[in-house]
Amino acid sequence: MTTDTKPVFESLEGMSEPCRLGLRNIIMACADTKLLLGYHYGEWTFGTPELEAAVASCSLSQSELGHVRLLQAVLKKHYGDDPERLIDNRPAAEFANVAFLDEQIERWPGFVAMNAIVDLAVARVLHAFRGSSFKPLRMSVEKMLDEERYHIHHGRGWFRALARQGEVTRGSLERQACAALTSVAEWFGPADDEQDAALVGASVKSMANAEIFRALLEDVSEMASGTGVNVAAAQRASLDGWNPATRRVGVGGPNEEILFHLRGSKNEVFKLG
Amino acid sequence: MTFGQVYEVFARKTHDEPLRHVGSVNATDDDLAKAYAWTLYDEESWVEMCVVPRSAVIPITQHGSVPVWGN
Incomplete structure (x- = not known):
């Protein structure tokens, strides 16, 4: 007879x-990435190529911001x-979001890469917290994953739809997808990260980040197969000097314009005390 | 921008009520149809929602006409 020796942590x-x-x-990395995803989805509510995508984008934004609240709690x-x-008082350089989201997403292929790859990367991390x-955290994860399912359908659907639009659009999608993957690879960090190993060792997380990234690559390759979009060109940059707090090699963070809007600076006077 | 097909959307709020038609969406594939249906028709906490390509629906009555015995 075997006994389950898996620890259970009610607190730290x-x-x-x-x-x-x-x-x-x-958790900070997921919350920050979701905060930026929420911002970009919200911004695109009035820029999508079709009305249904506008409604979806608005809905995706709401659920991401809801997840931020759960994680920040x-x-x-x-x-x-x-x-x-x-949100209000943290310097940009302390944010731990996927760097692909640092700047405005100017074109729809960038949005689709964000939706299909960056959003999926965070969902995959949350998935590794199932049964944590x-x-x-375990108690919030199921709700978040339930909602993430529709984010993934939206990303996959649009990825394939854009890939069918012709060479120029497909090329643009490919560049954005590769940039998103490169950025996500940096965010996951090196395979020998001591903190990540400790999380897996304590059964807080079921998979190491390197394994999650491999699974993500399989997801993306499967999504891109037969579309003519080649995601193999995504680069894995050197991770020497990688910072586990910001999940980057160098200094970065969301640009000031994005932070200005995230912080509600324009309407600061109306904040409730 | 995308040219897809019409999907009919069905949903129910509880397990003991029948699925009912709640609307339709235009989508290029099943993935997008699911995302659009879920985000467009989110006025209720559905326990079940599904989409069916309109092309898969086989009409029994003549399309668009009311049978002589009424509805």
């Missing part, structure tokens, strides 16, 4: 230091991170 108590740090960093309760400070030994 009993977790190793690398595990605690790693958990904060990965975990950060607040267990790490004391104030959600208001995380860290109970507070």
Whole structure:
């Protein structure tokens, strides 16, 4: 007879230091990426090529911002991170979002790459938290994944629809998809990350980031197969000096215009005290 | 921009009620049809929603006409 020795963490108590740090960093990375996804989806509500996509984009934005609130609530309760400070008073260089989202998404192929690849990358990380030994997160993950299903359908549908539009559009999609994948590879970080290993070792996460990235590559290759879009050109840059807190090699972060809107700076005077 | 087909959308709020027709969407494939249906017709907390390509529906009555015995 075997007994299940998998630990259960109701809080951070009993977790190793690398595990605690790693958990904060990965939750922050998911929350920041979702915050930026929410912003870009919202911005595109009035720029999509068809009305149905506008409604979908608006809906995707709402669900991403809802997920941000869920993840930030975990950060607040267990790490004391104030959600208001995380958005209003944090310098851009401290954000841990996928770098592909740092700037405005100017064209629809960029939106589709964001939806089909960056959004899916975060969903894959959340999927690795299913059945997590860290109970507070486990309870939110199912709801988020349930909603993510429609994000993935939307991304996949548009990826294939654009790939059929002709050589120029397909080329644009390919460049954006490769840029998104390169950016996501950096965000996942090196395969030997100590914090990530600690999370998997403590059953907080079921898969290491390197495995999740491989699974993502399979998803994307399957989506792109037969479309003429070649995603193999995506580069894996050197990860020397990679920072687990910002999930980048160098310094970066969302541009000031995006932060201005995210922080509601234009309407600061109307903020409720 | 995209040229797809019409999908009819069916949904129900509880397991003990029948699926009912709630509308339709235009989409290029099943994935997009699912995303559009879910985001367009989200006024209820559906326990089930499905889409059917209109082309897969086989009409029994003559299309668009009311049978002589009424509806």
